[in-house]
Amino acid sequence: MWNGTISFSLVAIPVRLVKAVTTGRISFRTLHRTDYSPLARKMFCPKHGTVVSPDEIVRGYELVPERYLPITDEELESVSPDRSRTIEIIDFIDLGEVDPLYFDHPYYLAPLKGGEKAYRLLAEVMHRTNKAGLAKFVMVEREYLVAVVSMEGALAMITLHYSGEVLPGDGLAPKDAKLESAEKKRMERSIKNMMADFDPAKYADKRREKVVDLLKLKMKEQAPVEAPALEEEDGEGPADLVAALEEIMREVKKKP
């Protein structure tokens, strides 16, 4: 996905970026209603009426409606050359000071060859001191403020929102309490009775069960449909092509 260096003071550690979030749902394929053939996502040129392969695709900035200025990867990397290959920790902070509102998207950093020891040291030291690293880092069109966090011996990197992106919540909360004290006590008792340890797996399991139950039910109601056999060609197209397209879409459309 990305590789470069994470640094603090005079220590530099070669790392690569690894995703920390995936689509966990039992996955479904999109099919053609008429022949049940699986569908593949392609980039389509409306002028040529053809599918366009990843090596023929460039990024473009819309200058005026329908007129685009192509921007190359080299040009993008050139905009902030100090930050496009380096995650430089500016300060260490108490993670408790970061309002969770700021957390955006998490990644992991994995050490590259030769960086394993310094990586281990940074993870262990941040764990001991209960600190996180604050860094700025550029990927494609955006500069990210990130928190580098020690997590189970690994380094996680969470992108943060800028304070300018946080909307005001002033005036939304009521000024006065309205409940009788007996009712408030009852609410407090409810909360205390419902206190538990955070166990996120159980919600994922519940959802999975629900999907499996539904699939079982569907199995009884209907027979599976069969997709037409393809000659030679794989329905998804060459795997690396699909992966490359998805990569580009992710970078351009969503987050880095």
Next chain:
Amino acid sequence: MPSGTIWKGSIHFGDTDVPVKLHSAVKQERIQFHLLHQSDQVRLHQQMFCAYEKIPVPSEDQIKGFEVEEGKYLIVDPEELELTTPESSRMIEVHEFVKSAQISPLYLDHTYYLEPDSDLKAPGYSELAELLQVMNAAGICTWTMRKRSYLGALQASGTLLRLCTMRYADEVISAASLELQEIAVSEKELKIGSDLVNQLTAPFEPYKFVDEHQQRLQKLINKKARGEKVVLLRPRTLQPTPPDGLLQALEASLKKAA
């Protein structure tokens, strides 16, 4: 001014019901790129193609299937899967309360501010916020909004209640999957490293940071649009600290920080 109401629902647990309105807490603005066909600079569209007929398939002709064995699919309407609680109930059901600190930031997704829905007389809002604040607690809840089911954490920030959507556990990859090898780091290196981290600690002041890259990127775009030449700069790369030079680098860093 807070942004407009996104959705209305009611927080429910025990015999408590607090009707609320959701408002966005974060808004992102960034330079947008599109994908172009290199040869003619026409903007490309994403399209689903039928692998068999080799034709583009519009969304109304797309259905979802679960692959039971190779090439055989069970047709499923994904909306059936999403509805955990009927959307019409508008219930944000709290299943349990946990200590806020137990929720790993990897789970947190998108935050909404909650406003009491005054059309529906909403007593209990202030009290709930105060209790969650004092107890450092968060309510783990589920609800169905716009045909999608959500898992979330109900938390207080001062007198304001907030709802943060959470990722499901099977969407969060565990750090163990990185398969990091155990590497010995000396106590001395850890001690100096800790001292260094403490030396370099500062308060978190997010307002100090803006996206400087976007401003520079906009300049590059303007320059290129005027037909001026853009000078390409090579990204800076740092020389990795060698494992046997780590202690020395830490000592030098500490000296520099002092």
